[in-house]
Amino acid sequence: MEEIRNHFPALSSCTYLNTASNGVIPRPIIAWRHQHDLNLMNHASVFRDEHKRHIEQIRMTVANFFDASATETALVPNFSFGINTVLEGLPKGQKILLLKNDYPSLGWPVETRDFRVCYAEIDENLESNIEAAVAKHAPDIFMFSVVQWLNGIKIDLDFLKKLKSQNPNMLLIADGTQYLGTEKFSFKDTAIDVLGASAYKWLTAGYGNGFIMIKEAARARIFPKTLGFNSAEKFESKPIETAFMKHFEPGHQDTLNYGSLEQAILFQQKLGVDKIYHAIATLAEKAKNNFAEMGLLKKNTLLREKHSSIFNLKGDMELFQKLRDNNIICSPRGGGIRVSFHYYNTENELEYLLTILKR
Template identity: 25%
Template sequence: MLEGGTRYPDWLVVEQRLRERLARLINAADPDDIALVKNTSEGLSIVSQGLDWRDGDEVVGLHGDFCSNEMVWQALADRGVRYSAVDALATDDPEAALIAALGERTRLLALSTVHFATGYRFDVTRVVEACHMRGVLVSLDAIQSLGAVKFDLQSTPADFVVAGGHKWLLSPEGLGFLYCRPALRELLTLHQFGWAMRDRPYEFESSGWRPALSARRFESGTPNMTGIHALDASLSLFEDVGLAYVEKRVVENIAYLDERLRGIDGVEIATPAGSPHRAGILTFRHTRIPGQTLHASLMAKRVICSPRAGGIRLAPHFYTPEKILERTIEHIDQTIQNIIKNN
């Protein structure tokens, strides 16, 4: 605080380094393709409000996706855009169900890389390929996968990728990013304006301006420098540890929980079996205990979990040791027994 703005040039170095780290995280070609946004919802809104929609256009999405990834497209109804939600997770082949829903008026498919409640990991490469063959754009909400499992933009060339940094990326709330395919950048109409989105942002007394040619054109005002430093530090950790190791440990943790939970009477696993469709989330239900009841009891014992899909969502990160997972299973088993005994 005593130094005031004397360190601001150093902060700008960290900001640029963060863009470079984020580009490496998703294997984007250029840090200029990365915009820093407040959260996933803001990034999705920049895309949804920026595209040049025509009356009768359609957006295909997933029934039961996280609400933000439905709302931003549903809000286009007054512009004549129809949002079609496909109940793909109720089928044996969710990707095929989404692809089959693409029609002549479909302009964009919006999807989360990993379902927030069940933990289903979509084969987004298959979906993107099918969409692009039909001339359909793809917007991916990647907050439930980045930092847990690898994502490669070169093999999965989505048009837009958005994620906040506060989940698997281990950063505070309030900062995320938007990737926009370079060819589409200037086609998105801007709806937010401020000094930071100009091509020469620090020439405060200049009379004229134009938007930056880079993805910084989507950043209207003062950057979240605290969040920038935090996310930069988090990504430094991931680069030191290695994303391949992170994914290996995350998948191993989920496999361990799955095996142990199946040994508890009355437990049903909601997350699909098999590593291709698993990331870092495992959701289970109990046949006799409501999810909210079980959640409250587990949280009282400091078992960190979330009530999702009528059950309990567990999401241990790569650094969670097996002894903690074992204690978690013991707490879950004992809690279930106590609830049943007292009812």
Template identity: 35%
Template sequence: KYAILEDDYPSLNYAIQSRGFAFELIGVHKGNLEEHILKVIKNSKPDVLSLSIVQYISGLKIDLAFIKQLKQDNPNLIIIGDATQYLGTEPFDFIASGFDAVAGSGYKWLMAGFGNGYMMLSGELHSMLYTAARQRPGPKEPMLADKPIVDLYFEPGHQDTLSHGTLSQSVHFYKELNMNNIKEYLNELKDYAYQIFDERGWLLPVVKGSATKSLLINLQVPRETYPLLVEKGVRCFPRGSGIRIGLHLYNDKSDVDRLVTVLDQAL
């Protein structure tokens, strides 16, 4: 049985729902997400918890310290995280995180372009995959004979080495910048933006009340302002009840100020 979050990214939820697996939805719009997760884990005892670290509509971010403690308290619970909207914004230690699997696309915060992604598996989860296939004879061809069974299933055909290389270069770039430096810079920018947005009442209540804040922000402004924002060169997109923006390394406080000026004049 799976526990999944309401309105999470379709590639997470639909993969479970479309295959007929039993699941329970966890509400995310009433605040105290971590408390709701704990309640479901305690009462429904799911085998797997699947969630995005940062929700793609609201920008709500799960408390990573909570995930680590959750795994310690529930060692048999498999925890799967989508890090597409997260990885690349601060240091992340997968081994110590509490997640059994973390996967994502490289085109977002890793700035690695299209056509690539990543997946990290814990040793425990790795050993649970394709257990029946492990008992059967493997391919004998020299190019495949030494590949582990998980590699055979996850890499069944041709690979786009150009896309992989682009992801590799992004990882090298981030290492040169140092993830601690990146976190420090983005936290300062994030705090600056959230204060201004909060003063204007543009934050979702569930995000405003959360102790953890992400760099993906759903501004509660009329969706009709979207064409104007695009016209003014603001990269954004209508999501849910507002307009979603993202702050990253290439932004600074002047970008926040310009966005606010455009919206102040429009509202």
């Protein structure tokens, strides 16, 4: 573990439990970014001559990591850009099911467009609430975060398969920003039709990079309007010849930011994804058990069989300030205090948090 933590200088100055807000970028990515910019400075357009090949390489790395195909995958600057592009391509007037108090970048773009909107509650009975809402409202689309930003509640991916089998014509559109990079995930095997994510949290890739994946079957329902030169193969191409996923990549693509995403994925693979994902799950389970014993969890988390590594602890701004005074980095969210554990966190850090909370 100490060898891993040496890649993250920020961890030496605090107890960092805030990956749900901002993942810590490791040294190798910063070193790669530095060399990239030196190459751009020293070689200008000669360096950029290879950018299309590099972008395709990055796309393949992302697709392979999440068990998708390259033709299903587009590189986007963030989840918000990707999801707005999807929504602009959906016929108006459709009924969309949302989860109450889901992440604003998912809800706001729906609520401010010409859609009919219905809701399901986020609590310990999340899947039952969704089933009831689908039965009552018969939505055309269900949009949701795989892991909730406020409290870490994680939707059951097996439940989504059941839901899809019972409602095959309902599109499932998901935000994976608080999920991807914490456990193995197969886009091919999931029931999700459209999945997008920003990569600055659990993938630790920094800002300005993300991706969106769309299954072939869903494309008959989405008509993206975004377009730019990079969407075409060459200068002589016609706009109507644009491949579906290339609508999500107009204009010049940034090999620095998207390259950082690729480097972050390669970094996880080098560490060993089975090892680091096991470390996350183990620490999250220990944290939940301790928080439960101390009465710090609401029942919407306490009663869930499976949970993520994000927790919303009962506490006010006075307690939050106490944690900050003891150099514990976390976030006030949803009327409580949100802490989150990644593979670079340790049991000693959890014990230190518990010690401060008990004072």
